[in-house]
Amino acid sequence: MTDFTEYAKALRARIDIALNQVIPETPNSQLAEAMRYSLASGGKRIRPLLLFAGYRATAGQQEHPALEIAACALEAIHAYSLIHDDLPAMDDDALRRGRPTCHLAFDEALAILAGDALQTLAFELLADTPGLTDSTRVQLIRSLSRAAGMRGMVVGQAIDLAAVDTELNITRLEHMHRCKTGALIDASVTMGALIGGASDQQLNILARYSRSLGLAFQVHDDILDVTADTATLGKQQGADLARNKPTYVSLLGLSSAQARAYELYQEALTALAELDGDTELLQRIAHYVIERRH
Template sequence: MSSFRQYADGLRPRIEQALTKVIPTTANSQLGEAMGYALAGGGKRIRPLLVFASYEALKGHTESAALDSVACAIEAIHAYSLIHDDLPAMDDDDLRRGKPTCHIAYDEALAILAGDALQTLAFELLAHETSISAPVRISLIKSLSTAAGSQGMVLGQAIDLAAVANTLNLQQLEHMHRCKTGALVNASVTMGAQVAEADTQTLKALHTFSTAVGLAFQVQDDILDVTADTKTLGKTQGADAAKNKPTYVSLLGLDAARQHAHRLLDEALTAISPLPGNTAPLQSIAQYVVERER
């Protein structure tokens, strides 16, 4: 994982600075503060890193200013989803990234509004990014809105809530996670490639890569939910089991879940092997997703 850490450490200051810049100041309200608490509150930044790595795989560098806006837009959607996912009406969690969740740190109503504002901020950032052409901006907005909404992440969350205490087969579980986790991972890779104006064949290869990585991310999350402790995870250990939620571990068993994660990793790496650019950053992120311990 040293190659991932090196790549992430090189880009993380740029990502964190960009995120800090887009947090609004809101007069007579803690709204901006709550948005910043969720958006700039740490995290692995896998999705922004995928934006940069996808672009670099095609262009060989990350010098495009548009990448900052795309990375921030992706992370704003992710942060909003975590705020809402942690609410009492959803997963009812009080710990995220080792800190009190947004509705605990502030209150439930402000947390909901902060999530709403982060969602709209994402599309504002893309619409205002004038360093790229209008057709590219439209394609970015289309990709993110599809991934985040009723065909993607939100659908996955709805399926997840309905699945509590129910039995899902592997196909149903993977459909849920292709939506809930995979759609935004897929959008991160796709949008980086769209800024690079990738052709259809390249986008198809990257779609196969990101679909496998998105599923592998969730498989490893399910593994860590039963093998890591709360301090290491930064969120409540065993939360899925306590809520009787279907997971890859409950369905396949621990050893088979690990094997499945590595099969997905192999699928992801195979998909991008024909690409002519520098795919090492994408490879290192995929490997980290499966090998991480938190």
């Protein structure tokens, strides 16, 4: 493949263009503005990258027109979750990607509604995705809804909020993050593979990869929270420590957390070694996840 950095940059630009086109016209222009503010505000676009990589690992180089739409659905769910996580009743954050969070840029009620609208937009996009069988559309919707709901992000956030000022052991912490962060990462890879017509065996191998990768992503986030500055992160540095939230660094210490991230990275690569397909992009993404600086 071409240089990974250039590939990722080109795909981010492509998805950004697509995201600007999926916000429907609405009688309330402020609602659309708030949705677009959060959806098209940049970001690493890791989930679309994983979607395309999951497809490539099972279907080869030829792209499918459904990938771009599915990528927009993933980013809509991700943006909704960030809007709601940043609310005063949740994490009460003031910065997201170096800009005021949605409820500060607009107001709290409009931010909640923008999140709600982005969540439902994701499933509308998947339901209308062209070039797929009805069965595949249902599989995509099921995968994303499970990742976003009480089996994934929502329960992860509930556990996270309940964990403030409490002590979690490493097992409970990992469960929380497999739900809150890992579930959507897992869905990203799975959805790409489903569009690529993956077999059950391929899906199981990719699930092992994404399960390890999702946890590595969160471990590295916890490391960055104490090693990077606010300008680099695009959000408040040390926020978890200030809220007395359990993290991998607080439980394991910095060096052990770094070792855990590398261990999970190796687990992800070990899973990929069993897959008979083009896994180079998945490998590159895994390396990026534990080496990124923001």
